[in-house]
Amino acid sequence: MIxxxxxxxxxxxxxxxxxxxxxxxxxxGDPLRLILFYPDGSSQDVILGGDIGQNQFVQFVIPAGVWxxxxxxxxxxxxxxxxxxxFTDDIFTGGSxxxxxxxxxxxxxxILNYGLDGETKMPEGFAS
Numbered sequence: 001m002i003x004x005x006x007x008x009x010x011x012x013x014x015x016x017x018x019x020x021x022x023x024x025x026x027x028x029g030d031p032l033r034l035i036l037f038y039p040d041g042s043s044q045d046v047i048l049g050g051d052i053g054q055n056q057f058v059q060f061v062i063p064a065g066v067w068x069x070x071x072x073x074x075x076x077x078x079x080x081x082x083x084x085x086x087f088t089d090d091i092f093t094g095g096s097x098x099x100x101x102x103x104x105x106x107x108x109x110x111i112l113n114y115g116l117d118g119e120t121k122m123p124e125g126f127a128s
Contacts (some may be wrong), residue, residue, distance in 0.1 A: 001081045005072035013070040015095025015115050022062045023082040023083055024048055031056055035114065036066035037095075037104050048079060066115025067095050067104075069114035 005011050014090030015037075024034065038044070049056035062068050083091075097115030101108060 003025075003081065005070065005077045005079070007072060007075050011072075012114060013068070015067050015100060015111070016063055017067050017093050017095065018062075018083070019091040020064050020083055020085065021071060022064065022068075023059060023081040023102070024070075025059045025082065026050060026057070026077070027080060028078040030072055032070055032072050032077035034060065034062070035069045035107075035110050036062060037100065037107065039065055039104065043104060043107055048077070049073075054104050066103045067100065069095070069110065071114070100109070104125045 003013075005013075009053070015035075026032070026048040028050075031047050034046040034048065036044045036046060046060050047054075047056045048058070048060060050058065052058065062102045094116045095111075097111055098119060100115050104111065
């Protein structure tokens, strides 16, 4: 999948987890921030970008079961994601604000910005 996060119109990836590993690839534009919440209660911010001298990654693997969200740190970020096997609706679970706040209370600001208020399943036919 190829993706593009933009500042305007705003586009982000809200908290979700997958049941398979996902590799992210940075292609162009401004760096993007991945927010990761691990099952052991720890968290990590990963910056994907082209400046490896500034601890940016051009690719990064998010293990299955890790809550993830992402957004651009500038005007736009062009990226790709690779899954094997490929994406299907049943590997996706959205992250509700209520659930994530219980598990990761120290990350409240990120959860309020990128958590889901309602439905946590992929809308039917969305990935088709």
